[in-house]
Amino acid sequence: MARWERVEGVRVYYAEVSLREVIVGSHGASGHTDFAGACSHAQFLAGQLQDAVRAEHGEAVLTEMIAAVQEAVASASGSTGR
Numbered sequence: 001m002a003r004w005e006r007v008e009g010v011r012v013y014y015a016e017v018s019l020r021e022v023i024v025g026s027h028g029a030s031g032h033t034d035f036a037g038a039c040s041h042a043q044f045l046a047g048q049l050q051d052a053v054r055a056e057h058g059e060a061v062l063t064e065m066i067a068a069v070q071e072a073v074a075s076a077s078g079s080t081g082r
Contacts, residue, residue, distance in 0.1 A: 011028050015061065023037070044069050
C-alpha cells in the first residue's frame with residue numbers, strides 16, 4: 001500500500017503499511033543486517049512502533065503513516081469515510 005525509505009550511508013531505514021500490518025525496520029549492506037518490527041493496524045494506531053517511525057523518519061512521515069493505516073482500516077471495513 002504505502003512505503004517510506006531513508007538512506008543514511010549503507011543503512012536503509014524503511015516503513016511500510018500493508019493491507020494487514022505495519023512494518024518498520026532497517027538494513028545495511030547485506031541481508032544479514034536486517035532489523036525490523038511489525039504490528040497490526042490497531043496496535044500501530046494505539047502507539048506501537050510510532051516512536052521508531054518518529055525517530056528514524058520524522059513527524060511528517062509518522063503523520064502520513066497514521067493516515068495510511070486509517071485508510072487501510074476504513075477500506076477493510078468497507079467504509080472510506082468519504
